[in-house]
Amino acid sequence: MEKQIRYSKKREAILQAIKNTDCHPSAEWVYQTLKPEHPDLSLGTVYRNLVFFQQQGMVKSVGVVNGQEHFDGCTSPHAHLICAQCGRVSDLHGLKLAEDLDRTVSEQYQVDIDRYELTFFGTCKHCMPQS
Secondary structure, eight states, X not given: OOOXXXXXXXXXXXXXXXXXXXXXXXXXXXXXXXXXXXXXXXXHHHHHHHHHHHHTTSSEEEXXXXXXXXXXXXXXXXXXXEETTTOOEEEETTOHXXXXXXHHHHHHHTOOOOOXXXXXXXXXXXXXOOO
């Protein structure tokens, strides 16, 4: 028997907060953003729902940056850049390398690739020295 997913305003608000931003928020960011509208929201509720959304494939984790896990509401395949200076996580959509990487790895190593994540680490344009 399949378990029914309960709808709640808080759950919907958490999901929309992640889907409506491209800043790759942490649970703390989601909590601080929603707390004024949902005074009874707890950080635990945010974490539990983020785990649930990941399990359902609705959001994905982009990893831990400066001690906090960050999330992405865009689940289509794309790469990221994590800035070593400020910790900003940026989307890198449309990389030619990313489009065929799964096929290349599959053919080269005779494996089946379900998904992959490509993350670059460096300095974002906001932190680059201005010339």
